[in-house]
Amino acid sequence: xxxxxxxxxxxxxxxxxxxxxxxxxxxxxxxxxxxxxxxxxxxxxxxxxxxxxxxxxxxxxxxxxxxxxxxxxxxxxxxxxxxxxxxxxxxxxxxxxxxxxxxxxxxxxxxxxxxxxxxxxxxxxxxxxxxxxxxx
Amino acid sequence: xxxxxxxxxxxxxxxxxxxxxxxxxxxxxxxxxxxxxxxxxxxxxxxxxxxxxxxxxxxxxxxxxxxxxxxxxxxxxxxxxxxxxxxxxxxxxxxxxxxxxxxxxxxxxxxxxxxxxxxxxxxxxxxxxxxxxxxx
DNA sequence: CGTCGATACGCAACACGGTTGCGAAATAGG
DNA sequence: CCTATTTCGCAACCGTGTTGCGTATCGACG
Numbered sequence: 001x002x003x004x005x006x007x008x009x010x011x012x013x014x015x016x017x018x019x020x021x022x023x024x025x026x027x028x029x030x031x032x033x034x035x036x037x038x039x040x041x042x043x044x045x046x047x048x049x050x051x052x053x054x055x056x057x058x059x060x061x062x063x064x065x066x067x068x069x070x071x072x073x074x075x076x077x078x079x080x081x082x083x084x085x086x087x088x089x090x091x092x093x094x095x096x097x098x099x100x101x102x103x104x105x106x107x108x109x110x111x112x113x114x115x116x117x118x119x120x121x122x123x124x125x126x127x128x129x130x131x132x133x134x135x136x
Numbered sequence: 137x138x139x140x141x142x143x144x145x146x147x148x149x150x151x152x153x154x155x156x157x158x159x160x161x162x163x164x165x166x167x168x169x170x171x172x173x174x175x176x177x178x179x180x181x182x183x184x185x186x187x188x189x190x191x192x193x194x195x196x197x198x199x200x201x202x203x204x205x206x207x208x209x210x211x212x213x214x215x216x217x218x219x220x221x222x223x224x225x226x227x228x229x230x231x232x233x234x235x236x237x238x239x240x241x242x243x244x245x246x247x248x249x250x251x252x253x254x255x256x257x258x259x260x261x262x263x264x265x266x267x268x269x270x271x272x
Numbered sequence: 273c274g275t276c277g278a279t280a281c282g283c284a285a286c287a288c289g290g291t292t293g294c295g296a297a298a299t300a301g302g
Numbered sequence: 303c304c305t306a307t308t309t310c311g312c313a314a315c316c317g318t319g320t321t322g323c324g325t326a327t328c329g330a331c332g
Contacts, residue, residue: 048281050281053319054280055281073205073210073290073317075209113262114227115267118265120230125259125261127256127259128257131250148308150300151298151309170289185289187309187311209289210289
């Protein structure tokens with residue numbers, strides 16, 4: 001299923017902005033910041049900053065992408081063609097700041113929360129060095 | 137060990153700003169934003185915004201406090217009198233945004249990372265409703 | 273294929289958290 | 303008390319993200 005089909009399936013208008021942004025996210029091997037998205041489609045299309053934000057928000061709203069809050073206080077976006085998995089793990093590189101989604105990780109946790117605390121979602125964040133930054 | 141002693145122990149000058157900020161963090165039951173710290177010591181001392189940021193940074197540098205990145209992209213600070221524990225869990229309230237540190241939680245994880253990825257620190261983030269926001 | 277209403281886009285301005293530079297004030301040691 | 307060094311406060315700045323509004327575009331229908 002390509003970008004246009006996904007957009008149409010979400011009952012949204014197919015516009016160059018949406019097509020290009022979603023395609024970029026689908027092609028990305030990791031979560032991208034708005035700036036990285038802009039850079040990746042810069043030569044072909046020059047999107048307005050606001051349009052890009054709104055497009056990304058729309059994709060998240062339609063569950064075609066999901067948002068990750070990084071350590072540097074910038075949102076990163078990731079395509080989620082099959083819908084977002086409930087328990088998600090992220091690898092956070094402490095050197096370059098890139099965020100990778102780690103699939104196939106089931107944290108079997110025995111949680112004891114303080115009384116009257118109610119857990120909805122569990123997110124596991126692993127900090128370390130990614131392949132590109134690993135000196136070994 | 138009180139605030140002044142901790143500061144002196146870190147070979148830093150004992151100033152009203154540091155004393156009050158560290159005392160505030162030590163008294164806090166959860167991680168505080170810079171704004172919350174400012175509000176808590178507002179009636180007594182009115183610190184400059186920059187001074188507060190620098191003081192908090194200094195405390196983090198001296199390992200007297202640690203920083204948590206919340207979902208709203210603002211730093212929250214927590215006193216860590218005994219040094220920062222390596223594996224730390226945070227409870228993140230999805231309604232009021234408050235962050236609580238959960239101690240005594242050892243995530244026994246069988247991690248399989250992609251090749252050449254090197255994990256340094258594992259952070260577990262639990263999202264849900266805190267006691268104050270829990271309708272039950 | 274042309275028209276029209278709903279929607280998306282682009283521009284400008286704004287909001288907010290956080291940072292930097294620099295001169296003035298306060299600290300700690302002699 | 304005096305002085306060197308550190309810290310404070312002010313002002314200005316930066317980047318991410320948001321809002322309002324007029325204009326352009328999509329796509330449905332005739």
